[in-house]
Amino acid sequence: MVPASFVPFSHNCDSPPPLAVSLRAARLIYGDLTLFDRLDLELSGGCFTCLLGPSGIGKTSLLRLLAGLTSSSISGELRGSDGRPLTGRVAYMAQQDLLLPWLKVLDNVMLGSRLRGERLDRQRALDLLARVGLADYALARPDTLSGGMRQRTALARTLMEDRPVVLMDEPFSGLDALTRLRLQALAAELLAGRTVLLVTHDPLEALRLGEHVLIMNGRPATLSALPDLPGVPPRDPSDPAVQAAYRAILRRLEVA
Amino acid sequence: MKGLWRGFLTLVSLLLVWQLVVTLGDLPPYILPDPWAVMLALWHHGESLFHHAGVTALEIVLGMLLGTLLGCGSALALSYSRRARRWLLPVLIASQAIPVFAIAPLLVLWLGYGMGSKIAMSMLILYFPVTANFYDGLRHTQRGWLDLARVMLPEPRRWAVLWHIAIPAALPALASGLRIAAAVAPIGAVLGEWVGSSAGLGYLMLHANSRMQVDLMFAALFVLAALAVGLYFLVDTGLKRLLPWHPTIPETEID
Numbered sequence A: 001m002v003p004a005s006f007v008p009f010s011h012n013c014d015s016p017p018p019l020a021v022s023l024r025a026a027r028l029i030y031g032d033l034t035l036f037d038r039l040d041l042e043l044s045g046g047c048f049t050c051l052l053g054p055s056g057i058g059k060t061s062l063l064r065l066l067a068g069l070t071s072s073s074i075s076g077e078l079r080g081s082d083g084r085p086l087t088g089r090v091a092y093m094a095q096q097d098l099l100l101p102w103l104k105v106l107d108n109v110m111l112g113s114r115l116r117g118e119r120l121d122r123q124r125a126l127d128l129l130a131r132v133g134l135a136d137y138a139l140a141r142p143d144t145l146s147g148g149m150r151q152r153t154a155l156a157r158t159l160m161e162d163r164p165v166v167l168m169d170e171p172f173s174g175l176d177a178l179t180r181l182r183l184q185a186l187a188a189e190l191l192a193g194r195t196v197l198l199v200t201h202d203p204l205e206a207l208r209l210g211e212h213v214l215i216m217n218g219r220p221a222t223l224s225a226l227p228d229l230p231g232v233p234p235r236d237p238s239d240p241a242v243q244a245a246y247r248a249i250l251r252r253l254e255v256a
Numbered sequence B: 001m002k003g004l005w006r007g008f009l010t011l012v013s014l015l016l017v018w019q020l021v022v023t024l025g026d027l028p029p030y031i032l033p034d035p036w037a038v039m040l041a042l043w044h045h046g047e048s049l050f051h052h053a054g055v056t057a058l059e060i061v062l063g064m065l066l067g068t069l070l071g072c073g074s075a076l077a078l079s080y081s082r083r084a085r086r087w088l089l090p091v092l093i094a095s096q097a098i099p100v101f102a103i104a105p106l107l108v109l110w111l112g113y114g115m116g117s118k119i120a121m122s123m124l125i126l127y128f129p130v131t132a133n134f135y136d137g138l139r140h141t142q143r144g145w146l147d148l149a150r151v152m153l154p155e156p157r158r159w160a161v162l163w164h165i166a167i168p169a170a171l172p173a174l175a176s177g178l179r180i181a182a183a184v185a186p187i188g189a190v191l192g193e194w195v196g197s198s199a200g201l202g203y204l205m206l207h208a209n210s211r212m213q214v215d216l217m218f219a220a221l222f223v224l225a226a227l228a229v230g231l232y233f234l235v236d237t238g239l240k241r242l243l244p245w246h247p248t249i250p251e252t253e254i255d
Helices: A059-067 A105-109 A111-116 A122-131 A147-161 A177-190 A203-209 A240-252 B002-025 B035-044 B046-080 B082-097 B100-111 B115-139 B143-152 B158-195 B201-210 B214-242
Strands: A021-030 A033-043 A048-052 A074-080 A090-093 A165-169 A195-200 A212-217 A222-226
Touching: A021 A059, A033 A059, A033 A222, A048 A059, A048 A203, A059 A074, A059 A090, A059 A165, A059 A195, A059 B143, A090 A147, A090 B143, A105 A111, A105 A122, A105 A147, A111 A147, A111 B143, A111 B158, A122 A147, A147 A177, A177 A203, A195 A203, A203 A240, A212 A240, A222 A240, B002 B035, B035 B046, B035 B214, B046 B082, B046 B115, B046 B158, B046 B201, B046 B214, B082 B115, B100 B115, B100 B158, B115 B158, B143 B158, B158 B201, B158 B214, B201 B214
Parallel strands: A048 A195, A048 A212, A090 A165, A165 A195
Antiparallel strands: A021 A033, A021 A074, A212 A222
């Protein structure tokens, strides 16, 4: 049995003092149903952590708690490694791209500044769009884009926020296999150095992207860490080490 | 082009049926004039019809403008403040529950025979659909967008979220309200003219009716219908232009 609380090391993470995140005594109860209770989660600073678990286990709720999107049924103590709350230091990317259909791609990327009433940095938004491969679509309306392009726009919007912590809730699950692989590689490249938590139900995605992989399982759910894989993400899904870890995960999730 | 042809065909067949009813029923002109007589009335009373149609059109347009402003303001207040909901919601429902027909004489008494009472009547009749639709749209902003805004904003800024997300997201719902408004606004204006007025198509119809000029009455009715349909198409086309991002099912899929 792996203990419920887990403190990962930060040996293979490069940037100097990135913000780590700690969540203590998280609890989610719907009536008689306890999805998790006294759950502890640590995100090491500057690392890409993947949280893997079956549907309905409470992954999304846990992520929402980290993002500050709380409701009455969920609670927990959340703070950064500097002891301050995370408010205003988190960017969030959901499974839906959440693009506003009436705004052009460029304006969607700048949504955060617009809401906060800040000066709009068009040049930076255009640069980010170029980095996600959408330089030519800055003035397009979202409904003219494909699913993959829309999710790229959402990635650019997330990067535009320039926050130390990035939380992603199955951002690639709605895409076709090839587009998904490309976007995973792009996300790994562009989010390097930030403290990332990516929630997914796809073991291969977790193994491909995670510097650390956590498995959430059981009811009430507990977290356990997978041994860190060799190599730098994005890993090749056909890598033998990835394949071996994949089989191990399936055994642990009692699927195989 | 095809739509125009279809409209023309519908019109011609309706006129044919009308003529058949008059001929076969052997109806005297003071009960139901034939289409030709109405055409002649349109021609002979053209100037007067044009004048009265202008008055009615102005009443309708002003009623729509003011009613829409009032409706939008109410919907925003309703969605923004709980106190407004508690106080304004009963008023909103009452405004729909009390028949405009019942208070029309009162409005004429208070606001006089001129345009004021007609504009008020139009406003009253379209206030509810505009407010209800817009308010409904404002209440149903996609959850994900609001979550995204909450994460982006370190401290809550309700006006920013309302202005940048909730209001644009509710515009298609408001557009539905405006389409209904365009359809009912003429009813309000004409109703007001019937109760008491000295100008407008409603006045002209009543006047013609009392002097047994049934052909003129039909002509006025015809102009009113054209006005109402024209207004609806204008509003509908304008809204489609203004909200190009709003997904509608292409016509080819309905056919």
